[in-house]
Amino acid sequence: MTITIYHNPNCGTSRNVLALIRNSGEEPEIVEYLNTPPTREQLVGLIAAMGIPVRDLLRRKGTPYDELGLDDPKFSDDELIDLMLAHPILINRPIVETPLGTRLCRPSEAVLDILPNLQRGEFRKEEGELVVDASGRRIASSEDAAR
Template structure:
């Protein structure tokens, strides 16, 4: 069984689509509801490092704490942005998927296909009806 973890927000359509694509590959991932069980500092830094991004690239900018904290200003260091995400987990963009093939912020949801070791098992459509996988389990480009 492939070991995959998703940092998931069930209220997010992109996160739901990503989880469904993982399951469409025949894997039941470990689901971490990161708003209820946020990563600690070491875990968050490890995720950022594994994705090869900086903290700002993981920061959600369309939620209320972002504006309130003035996080659009470039004066904040990665450490300060990480601290903000730890204090306000809603600032962590999602979904983040960890697989044997890598760690990725899966926006759009089909980005998860690049790090899934197992093939898709059948047709898949996003919640909005967009067809992503054909009946043979092949990615539609």
């Protein structure tokens, strides 16, 4: 089984997602996309597989988003993709591909919806929030309750 994570090791959400994948018993292919950015074809394929608008993949915090004026609707999807390829930090993360789907995993628990295997035990996020109980069941978060 192949699971791929487009990962930034400096991002807590990305580290939590990687740990959740491992807690399911899988060792994913890790693509540190800031060092090895996806090709245009890969990025377009990921966006299509996630079924999200290109703009939804843009990261604002800690990026040149504001400096480039990316709030301006004048930018076409192709132009936004070009900018993400030129500045990979603009690509939001982590993106995970599994046999069950592809997803931008924010919040980190979103990865649980596409992992083929159940969690093998308790999992807490780095900040201590319990996400999976000792029997491997997902804990409903306040965000889940709001949906």
